[in-house]
Amino acid sequence: MKQPIMLVTGASRGIGAEIAKLAGRSGYKVGVNFNRSEQPAREVVAEIKANGSDAIALQADAGDAKQVAKMFEQLDAELGTLDVLVNNAGILSKFNVVDTDYAQLNEVFLANVFSQFYGAREAVRRMSTALGGRGGAIVNMSSVAARTGGLSGGAAYAATKGAIDSFTMALAKEVGTQGIRVNAIRPGLIATDIHDAHGGLEQMERLAKSAVPLARSGSVSEVAEVALWLASGAASYVHGAIIDVSGGR
Numbered sequence: 661m662k663q664p665i666m667l668v669t670g671a672s673r674g675i676g677a678e679i680a681k682l683a684g685r686s687g688y689k690v691g692v693n694f695n696r697s698e699q700p701a702r703e704v705v706a707e708i709k710a711n712g713s714d715a716i717a718l719q720a721d722a723g724d725a726k727q728v729a730k731m732f733e734q735l736d737a738e739l740g741t742l743d744v745l746v747n748n749a750g751i752l753s754k755f756n757v758v759d760t761d762y763a764q765l766n767e768v769f770l771a772n773v774f775s776q777f778y779g780a781r782e783a784v785r786r787m788s789t790a791l792g793g794r795g796g797a798i799v800n801m802s803s804v805a806a807r808t809g810g811l812s813g814g815a816a817y818a819a820t821k822g823a824i825d826s827f828t829m830a831l832a833k834e835v836g837t838q839g840i841r842v843n844a845i846r847p848g849l850i851a852t853d854i855h856d857a858h859g860g861l862e863q864m865e866r867l868a869k870s871a872v873p874l875a876r877s878g879s880v881s882e883v884a885e886v887a888l889w890l891a892s893g894a895a896s897y898v899h900g901a902i903i904d905v906s907g908g909r
């Protein structure tokens with residue numbers, strides 16, 4: 661039987677790396693996208709191969725349309741046609757609205773929102789049954805910040821994730837009859853290095869104890885499990901859904 665193929669953006673570390681590795685262990689061939697962190701991406705690829713599946717590292721700035729198009733061509737040529745896209749790449753930002761400048765705003769919207777449009781565009785072109793494809797699934801990484809407003813100084817980040825919630829519901833309507841399921845995950849406080857921008861892991865763990873009903877942060881594995889479930893046939897009637905993975909927060 662043909663092995664399904666998954667592309668994970670921003671997969672050299674954190675949640676993306678964990679999704680890529682779990683996908684490998686679940687029988688997927690995996691495209692491991694990175695922007696600048698080539699060595700860590702190669703380590704993710706090596707681990708997937710050591711566990712008996714296949715993977716390639718794919719360099720592209722997910723917020724750059726041309727680079728994303730080239731990355732998908734490389735995936736087509738070296739691994740095969742995509743079955744699942746996980747739009748995971750993203751960055752945290754910290755600046756008050758009163759200090760907003762174009763460069764900062766542009767950076768966070770390119771990385772968090774434009775990236776998901778560009779990835780979805782290339783994925784739908786390949787997966788849509790209306791375009792000769794065989795269907796597939798898209799999983800978008802949102803955040804609880806979409807509904808809480810995020811941490812202080814996080815307006816731009818929260819706004820990008822609010823956009824992802826709307827984008828997910830809209831794309832689900834657009835491609836539901838084309839064999840493509842689209843869903844999103846809203847992680848809460850998950851222990852990764854993304855928190856360096858907001859005081860680091862220790863501060864995040866303190867916040868998790870008081871702000872999260874389960875009184876702890878989540879692990880990358882607890883998010884990856886949900887991503888793999890959403891991608892799988894077990895979630896065949898789950899579409900346009902935005903799933904909180906946030907310990908109740």
Ligand code: NAD
Pocket residue numbers: 669670671672673674675676693694695696697720721722723748749750751752770771775801802803804846847848849850851852853854855
């Ligand atoms: P992380 O910083 O560990 O990983 C993010 C990865 O995305 C990094 O490898 C980074 O280099 C990559 N990336 C960023 N911009 C990119 C670009 N333009 N092109 C390619 N790669 C790019 O963070 P994480 O915690 O693993 O976050 C993964 C996703 O989960 C993000 O979308 C983030 O917003 C979301 N999220 C995380 C948390 C959390 O608490 N960790 C909570 C809610 C949502």
